[in-house]
Amino acid sequence: NAGVTQTPKFQVLKTGQSMTLQCAQDMNHEYMSWYRQDPGMGLRLIHYSVGAGITDQGEVPNGYNVSRSTTEDFPLRLLSAAPSQTSVYFCASRKGLYSYEQYFGPGTRLTVT
């Protein structure tokens, strides 16, 4: 199993540009989520999904969109990038909403200038 994969690893955007961060898992996990990690702020939940076709907001959802058309994929879209979205983004998955071990992807380092 590849586990949780993310692309790209690094990205530089100009303010106002849009892009999609890709996330995929091959463990048939129902639950997937996106976090951002910032110095001094820890890991904060952006959006999550409990299964294909079902998504919900986390702690810091503004400026981001998600969709879940398949069990395997959970892309994160930045609609109009802002410097405040400069961060490291992690995708994670686990088997179900309650209980089970959570696995993380390697992260995407995003800089918005």
Add this chain to the structure above:
Amino acid sequence: KQEVTQIPAALSVPEGENLVLNCSFTDSAIYNLQWFRQDPGKGLTSLLLIQSSQREQTSGRLNASLDKSSGRSTLYIAASQPGDSATYLCAVLSSNTGKLIFGQGTTLQVKP
């Protein structure tokens, strides 16, 4: 609202020392607690998962304990090595929301 605190924020020890990292949480309504390791510029690697009904879990030189009633967990690292240098994060899975709540982490440096 569940809050997770890790103390100390940073720790430096000589190689070979046994050490304890602390994690506390405010709400005992949890399904499990997970300890992660994060190397600089890398993702999170799961170290140990303790279910709410368990008291401890062991993996090699690592031992994690859980006292749900007092809202505390410890990660014990035996005979520390320079390769153990990393940031260690604990996270609790809330049984109210299904969300994994993270502490800020403890950055460990083991000096040769």
